[in-house]
Amino acid sequence: MNIERELVNVVKKEGANRRVAVISDGTVARLIATRIVSVLKKNGLKTELFTFPAGEKNKNQQIVTKLQHAMLKRKYGRDSLIVALGGGVTGDMAGFVAATYMRGIPYIQVPTTLLAMVDSSVGGKVGIDTPFGKNTVGAFWQPKAVIADAAHLRHLSRKELISGLIEAVKTFFTSDRHMLAVAQRLDLDDPFRTANELQAIIYRSISIKAAIIGRDERESAERLVVNFGHTIGHAIELLSEFRMPHGYAVGYGILVESKIAELLGTISSDEYVSIRDHLKRFGITKAPLSKFSIARVLHVAKTDKKSKSGVPHYVLLSSIGSVYTKGGVYAYPVKESIVRKAYRTV
């Protein structure tokens, strides 16, 4: 597929006279966005590029305000359109700008990291981090389209590739155990050598997430499943001051939350060991957890969006490939003593 052609067609379908604001971080601007903006312009679309510095620490209110003011200064109206071109940080933040600019304008997601392709670009959750926690301010705002080109992943570092792969594997732990074998076959040093596997992983992750969102867009029940590993994961990501890539933090979250499931008896010890072994391939092991005290992790976890009255809730596996659910409930409070034990004994 020619992604530029596809993007031109989708934008024109939304209205050929719309002004188009492409939002990217500095890295993606240099690698990809400048070329895409010039293609849009050549096709008669009034397009400008708006950039911000790369990195999770910039997914915040100050940058959102800067982007909104830059668009207001250039007199972008309600009839304009945003293209969120980049990784999950860009998608979340540009989507949030779209949700709030002039009370909401349309946007298109063009994810360029594996993580954004398999997870964050799908589902319409947009938002920013605050000093109080990850994604603590945001909205549900569905993109008009999601257009991804796996060729963009050629620029991606091994670390960023693995970060995305961990989110995909998370989806397979909760929803499709057979895909774990496919993920195992992916060449982590040269994913394009195993292009069929790469494509299958992207396709299946998106299909699973889209199906869940089709049943529960507002995360009132089943959509909570996609948060497996995220109660602990988000706390670690925040405590690392966002130096740890999102997928890795989720990997540590999966490790601890699977151990919680084992301690509670919802999965067997053999299944826990199998999950631990899968994660080891991505470099997720017990050792780095000692950098983050469990007391601080538990403190931050209280601000997690699944918390109720300050009590963190956890998505628990019932086996590899399915989650524990009873009476339509998908996330559960767990005694602090169990969480502490899991953290100590993974």
Ligand SMILES: NC(=O)c1ccc[n+]([C@@H]2O[C@H](COP(=O)([O-])OP(=O)(O)OC[C@H]3O[C@@H](n4cnc5c(N)ncnc54)[C@H](O)[C@@H]3O)[C@@H](O)[C@H]2O)c1
């Ligand atoms: N909205 C959701 O449902 C959802 C789901 C999962 C994760 N997220 C969010 O996604 C974010 C993490 O996403 P991410 O890992 O993509 O982070 P990111 O957007 O920061 O991208 C990671 C790095 O890769 C660079 N990059 C992007 N595309 C590239 C390419 N093609 N080649 C080379 N470098 C490239 C970026 O400049 C950045 O430095 C987190 O903020 C997380 O909260 C959101």
